[in-house]
Amino acid sequence: MKRYSAFSIFREALRNNSGWQRAWAAPEPKAQYDIVIVGAGGHGLATAYYLARNHGIANVAVLEKGWLGGGNTGRNTTVIRSNYLQDPSAAIYEKSRSLYETLSQDLNMNIMFSPRGVMMLAQTEHEVRGYKRTAQANALQGVATEFIPPARVRELCPIIRIDGPRYPVLGALWQPRAGTARHDAVAWGYARACSAMGIDIIERCEVTAIRSNAGQVAGVETTRGAISCGKLALVVAGHSGHLAEMAGFRLPIESVALQALVSEPIKPCLDVVVMANTVHGYMSQSDKGEMVIGGGADGYNNYTQRGSFHHVEETVRSLIETFPMLSRLKMLRQWGGIVDMTGDRSPILSKTPLGGCYVNCGWGTGGFKAIPGSGWAMAELLAKGHSPLAEAFGLDRFREGRFIDESVAAGVAH
Amino acid sequence: MLILTCPCCGIKADETELAPGGEAHIKRHGPGSSDAEFEAYLFTRANPRGVHFERWRHAYGCGKWFLAARATDTLEVFGTYPATSTAVPDAILSRIRARRPDWIKPDRIKPA
Ligand SMILES: Cc1cc2nc3c(=O)[nH]c(=O)nc-3n(C[C@H](O)[C@H](O)[C@H](O)COP(=O)(O)OP(=O)(O)OC[C@H]3O[C@@H](n4cnc5c(N)ncnc54)[C@H](O)[C@@H]3O)c2cc1C
Numbered sequence: 001m002k003r004y005s006a007f008s009i010f011r012e013a014l015r016n017n018s019g020w021q022r023a024w025a026a027p028e029p030k031a032q033y034d035i036v037i038v039g040a041g042g043h044g045l046a047t048a049y050y051l052a053r054n055h056g057i058a059n060v061a062v063l064e065k066g067w068l069g070g071g072n073t074g075r076n077t078t079v080i081r082s083n084y085l086q087d088p089s090a091a092i093y094e095k096s097r098s099l100y101e102t103l104s105q106d107l108n109m110n111i112m113f114s115p116r117g118v119m120m121l122a123q124t125e126h127e128v129r130g131y132k133r134t135a136q137a138n139a140l141q142g143v144a145t146e147f148i149p150p151a152r153v154r155e156l157c158p159i160i161r162i163d164g165p166r167y168p169v170l171g172a173l174w175q176p177r178a179g180t181a182r183h184d185a186v187a188w189g190y191a192r193a194c195s196a197m198g199i200d201i202i203e204r205c206e207v208t209a210i211r212s213n214a215g216q217v218a219g220v221e222t223t224r225g226a227i228s229c230g231k232l233a234l235v236v237a238g239h240s241g242h243l244a245e246m247a248g249f250r251l252p253i254e255s256v257a258l259q260a261l262v263s264e265p266i267k268p269c270l271d272v273v274v275m276a277n278t279v280h281g282y283m284s285q286s287d288k289g290e291m292v293i294g295g296g297a298d299g300y301n302n303y304t305q306r307g308s309f310h311h312v313e314e315t316v317r318s319l320i321e322t323f324p325m326l327s328r329l330k331m332l333r334q335w336g337g338i339v340d341m342t343g344d345r346s347p348i349l350s351k352t353p354l355g356g357c358y359v360n361c362g363w364g365t366g367g368f369k370a371i372p373g374s375g376w377a378m379a380e381l382l383a384k385g386h387s388p389l390a391e392a393f394g395l396d397r398f399r400e401g402r403f404i405d406e407s408v409a410a411g412v413a414h
Numbered sequence: 415m416l417i418l419t420c421p422c423c424g425i426k427a428d429e430t431e432l433a434p435g436g437e438a439h440i441k442r443h444g445p446g447s448s449d450a451e452f453e454a455y456l457f458t459r460a461n462p463r464g465v466h467f468e469r470w471r472h473a474y475g476c477g478k479w480f481l482a483a484r485a486t487d488t489l490e491v492f493g494t495y496p497a498t499s500t501a502v503p504d505a506i507l508s509r510i511r512a513r514r515p516d517w518i519k520p521d522r523i524k525p526a
């Protein structure tokens with residue numbers, strides 16, 4: 001594989017862009033792999049990448065029913081942050097955020113990580129107290145955040161209405177090294193690096209059944225034939241319940257639609273990410289100038305990748321209260337993704353009742369930020385059978401009552 | 415927009431009038447039950463891509479609970495029925511089978 005560089009852009013400019021190679025190969029599936037990963041979203045691809053890079057396991061296939069990155073990885077609003085309250089969440093999300101810092105260099109693909117800072121507005125007294133507590137917890141965890149007063153909020157984000165009648169801005173939790181990245185590039189970058197290490201990425205290959213033998217996974221049936229494997233990892237986000245059913249068990253997961261929308265492009269006016277959890281809305285401005293807005297999740301199970309209109313209306317209505325200048329903006333596009341919500345709103349990285357079958361799911365509304373860290377931990381779990389980062393996120397926590405008391409995947413996209 | 419007919423008051427209500435209440439027909443196990451049974455009651459969900467049975471409340475109408483049969487992959491509604499039903503009524507089952515001949519009532523799936 002040829003490396004991408006400033007020189008390669010220059011060279012290709014001189015020869016009519018005739019020398020670019022395919023970013024990843026399109027192999028026929030083999031009959032057998034050591035590990036089969038179902039789902040070529042960010043989490044599945046990152047798992048494959050770290051299996052080869054950190055553990056030397058490259059006889060791996062990533063099976064994708066549609067096109068790579070076409071699930072939630074290509075539908076999210078790309079907020080990356082790690083300002084969580086509980087230690088297990090802070091550990092895996094901060095690992096992830098710190099991997100994002102050098103991901104462009106590691107993958108030799110510009111994933112456009114932009115640590116522009118994330119500001120979570122406190123608009124009620126409860127939020128002020130909650131975010132101050134989080135800032136203290138973050139200090140102990142080694143995650144750089146601080147609670148900032150309203151004057152500093154206005155300085156960082158002049159278009160905000162600080163003294164709104166219903167929800168005045170009372171301060172904010174500020175993480176300066178949080179931000180955004182280009183979602184497609186993250187999927188493409190991992191795919192390209194995986195392919196270069198000999199991992200097979202097989203698109204348009206839907207898993208339709210899971211074969212097992214005496215309680216041990218044996219392989220999968222797919223639309224491109226049967227494939228046997230030593231270990232199986234289900235990394236299919238909203239489809240986790242569906243795949244678990246094929247494997248013969250149930251998960252503490254429900255799949256619901258989550259929406260986002262973007263406005264027409266306007267001149268630069270917002271250079272941080274702002275989240276307003278009380279009014280269920282958050283926003284950033286893309287490099288093209290569009291305002292990228294995350295909406296609320298539906299309350300009922302849905303696999304159609306379409307959400308309800310009234311959520312869009314609610315989101316926009318509440319954002320306008322905090323950002324009055326948005327009121328005249330036209331919205332360009334709206335879309336939905338199917339997110340996997342667990343019983344305690346924290347992710348699951350775990351072995352399952354079927355031997356050799358592992359799941360990585362439950363990232364719900366907030367797993368884009370977790371892609372590198374989750375892939376890192378999942379690869380370790382598959383290779384060694386345990387991983388310190390994944391420890392707290394096992395399925396047995398639901399039976400034992402060891403929930404993670406933190407809505408990491410709350411009702412809104414972020 | 416999802417529209418369900420409330421079997422209590424007969425109104426065709428759109429989803430802004432309704433509050434979703436999650437999976438229906440979940441058994442709450444009593445004293446002496448195992449941890450696994452209680453886990454199943456609290457957290458383990460069917461979450462099918464297809465026919466699903468749910469609890470709903472006519473929150474901004476008559477305020478009563480009812481049950482609905484719905485397809486999560488097409489948003490088709492097969493019907494609603496009273497919250498007091500301990501099993502899916504035959505009329506609803508035959509409507510589902512008429513629309514989806516391959517559908518198998520998923521009793522066989524054991525909780526994790
Ligand atoms: C509108 C929206 C906004 C969001 N905003 C944010 C945000 O700002 N920040 C953040 O951190 N997170 C956000 N998220 C959440 C984030 O997108 C997800 O948590 C994350 O992308 C999940 O990645 P994944 O790889 O697990 O799943 P996916 O990217 O969904 O990949 C799963 C893949 O599995 C494939 N698959 C399913 N079934 C099968 C089968 N039977 N056989 C083969 N393949 C199969 C699917 O086609 C899919 O490509 C948002 C989500 C949505 C929907």
Ligand SMILES: [Zn+2]
Binds near residue numbers: 422476477
């Ligand atoms: Zn009613």
